[in-house]
Amino acid sequence: MDQTNDPPRRKFLISRKIDKAFLDLHKVYIFNASIFREMFSRPFEFREVLNQFYEVGVRSLPLITLTGFIIGVVFTNQSRPSLATFGATSWLPSLISIAIVRALAPLVTSIITAARVGSNIGAELGSMRVTEQIDAMEVSAINPFKYLVVTRVLATTLMVPLLMLYTVLVGLLGSYMNVSANEQTSFITFMVKVFDAISFLDLFSSIIKSVVFGYTIGMISCYKGYYSSKGTEGVGKAANSSVVTAIILVFLEELISLQIIGALRNM
Amino acid sequence: MRKERFVIDYQDKVISIRGLYKAFDDFEVLKGVDLDLYRGENLVVLGKSGTGKSVLIKIISGLLRPDAGSVNVLGKDVDKINRKELNALRLKVGFSFQNSALYDSMTVQENLEFPLKRHDPSLTQKQVNSFINIVLEAVGLGQTADQMPSELSGGQRKRIGIARTLILKPDIMLYDEPTAGLDPITSQEINNLINAVQQRFNTSSIIITHDLTCARETGDRLVMLLDGQFQRQGTFDEVFSTDDERVQAFYNYNFID
Ligand SMILES: Nc1ncnc2c1ncn2[C@@H]1O[C@H](COP(=O)(O)OP(=O)(O)O)[C@@H](O)[C@H]1O
Numbered sequence: 001m002d003q004t005n006d007p008p009r010r011k012f013l014i015s016r017k018i019d020k021a022f023l024d025l026h027k028v029y030i031f032n033a034s035i036f037r038e039m040f041s042r043p044f045e046f047r048e049v050l051n052q053f054y055e056v057g058v059r060s061l062p063l064i065t066l067t068g069f070i071i072g073v074v075f076t077n078q079s080r081p082s083l084a085t086f087g088a089t090s091w092l093p094s095l096i097s098i099a100i101v102r103a104l105a106p107l108v109t110s111i112i113t114a115a116r117v118g119s120n121i122g123a124e125l126g127s128m129r130v131t132e133q134i135d136a137m138e139v140s141a142i143n144p145f146k147y148l149v150v151t152r153v154l155a156t157t158l159m160v161p162l163l164m165l166y167t168v169l170v171g172l173l174g175s176y177m178n179v180s181a182n183e184q185t186s187f188i189t190f191m192v193k194v195f196d197a198i199s200f201l202d203l204f205s206s207i208i209k210s211v212v213f214g215y216t217i218g219m220i221s222c223y224k225g226y227y228s229s230k231g232t233e234g235v236g237k238a239a240n241s242s243v244v245t246a247i248i249l250v251f252l253e254e255l256i257s258l259q260i261i262g263a264l265r266n267m
Numbered sequence: 268m269r270k271e272r273f274v275i276d277y278q279d280k281v282i283s284i285r286g287l288y289k290a291f292d293d294f295e296v297l298k299g300v301d302l303d304l305y306r307g308e309n310l311v312v313l314g315k316s317g318t319g320k321s322v323l324i325k326i327i328s329g330l331l332r333p334d335a336g337s338v339n340v341l342g343k344d345v346d347k348i349n350r351k352e353l354n355a356l357r358l359k360v361g362f363s364f365q366n367s368a369l370y371d372s373m374t375v376q377e378n379l380e381f382p383l384k385r386h387d388p389s390l391t392q393k394q395v396n397s398f399i400n401i402v403l404e405a406v407g408l409g410q411t412a413d414q415m416p417s418e419l420s421g422g423q424r425k426r427i428g429i430a431r432t433l434i435l436k437p438d439i440m441l442y443d444e445p446t447a448g449l450d451p452i453t454s455q456e457i458n459n460l461i462n463a464v465q466q467r468f469n470t471s472s473i474i475i476t477h478d479l480t481c482a483r484e485t486g487d488r489l490v491m492l493l494d495g496q497f498q499r500q501g502t503f504d505e506v507f508s509t510d511d512e513r514v515q516a517f518y519n520y521n522f523i524d
């Protein structure tokens with residue numbers, strides 16, 4: 001190369017790292033904006049959306065049933081001694097149902113979905129990126145963003161709240177098993193106490209929370225997979241950081257929603 | 268074994284590129300590339316790994332944007348048209364990927380149906396099947412429709428990838444390293460297929476390769492990409508009759524152990 005006397009080009013506004021962080025933030029913003037734009041424009045990928053409903057919803061049921069049930073049993077059993085000190089074990093159903101509906105079900109469902117579905121999406125889209133399948137869609141004039149990303153985000157956004165309600169059911173069932181074995185409470189009594197304890201706001205806010213969690217999981221894992229770096233290690237990284245990032249964000253959102261819902265309760 | 272010469276219309280440019288420049292961060296890949304592809308022609312782009320050959324055809328198909336210069340494909344400037352026009356153009360430009368890029372989760376049949384049904388929803392299943400038979404037969408793989416891509420050999424995957432682009436009846440074919448990673452016999456079969464496609468489907472093609480056998484067998488004309496620019500062009504013999512060390516090194520590497 002021949003030498004020139006031009007001053008070196010100024011390449012970064014602040015530093016390479018900080019510039020990149022802002023660029024990434026911008027990229028995430030564009031990604032989200034595109035999801036909403038493409039979600040409401042034709043053609044709708046009905047078939048692929050149904051596929052993903054099945055993939056995210058139905059195929060998570062075994063794992064959710066197992067974990068939801070066990071959490072119901074364990075949480076009830078572990079709470080009993082402290083209530084027993086006050087002779088208040090009859091409060092168990094109320095305590096457990098509040099805990100499950102307000103916090104446990106949304107969180108557990110989201111963590112399980114992030115672990116199972118998030119890593120799947122990250123790896124699947126990542127390998128499609130690396131093996132140029134996404135490019136192949138693009139050059140045959142198929143919109144890969146709509147076909148791959150929007151369908152998956154829709155599926156997690158709608159399925160996580162449904163799965164959450166299901167977790168509530170199996171969790172309460174597990175709790176009832178434990179309560180009926182120890183306190184000989186009838187199912188009717190148990191359910192009456194449960195429904196006395198939980199309010200409409202509890203259920204409603206948990207559903208909204210789950211929608212947000214579901215969207216977060218789908219969006220993050222699609223983002224990680226869709227922009228996976230080349231090479232096989234890129235796929236592994238995409239799968240892994242899908243799960244980690246999604247779970248961290250879900251907990252942060254939980255913390256924020258605690259403040260918001262707390263404020264609503266006090267209104 | 269020279270291929271049958273084919274009527275090339277040197278009055279009709281299907282691709283015309285002027286002053287194409289592309290860099291990634293401060294790494295300059297293409298530094299002022301000019302290129303014309305004539306109707307009916309097989310143009311081979313030679314170059315070492317990492318010289319920007321794939322970048323060039325990705326720009327042609329609108330997967331990457333040029334930093335400067337004009338890229339005209341079938342009368343349209345790819346970086347100036349809107350998404351709808353670009354998609355219409357893309358249907359006329361077939362892209363055969365280096366690793367075939369078959370959709371893993373779909374059978375061969377579904378791989379072929381996927382683009383076809385989407386762009387012509389009015390087709391009956393019977394018509395779809397007949398198109399699929401035509402292209403599968405053209406690539407010599409009539410019996411594979413129900414197989415998964417993972418069950419195919421590298422050469423078969425390549426063929427299915429080519430069939431998947433042919434099913435949209437492209438005017439232009441872009442082949443990214445069509446023989447990379449294949450044994451010499453399979454490579455030769457792919458070379459023959461590229462020529463057969465040119466004849467049968469009247470395509471104009473850009474074939475990107477560092478395989479000189481492929482270049483000699485398929486190319487009507489060759490250009491060599493060196494240091495971000497096209498340094499030589501002509502027939503195979505013309506390109507290599509030079510003292511330029513870089514060109515000679517390329518030749519020796521391919522033909523002498
Ligand atoms: N999307 C991209 N981002 C950053 N660098 C890229 C990108 N695509 C290609 N490059 C770089 O450009 C150079 C040329 O790449 P490529 O066109 O794939 O080479 P080849 O001639 O082997 O096909 C390589 O050094 C590659 O690292």
Ligand SMILES: [Mg+2]
Nearest residue numbers: 320321443444
């Ligand atoms: Mg390449």
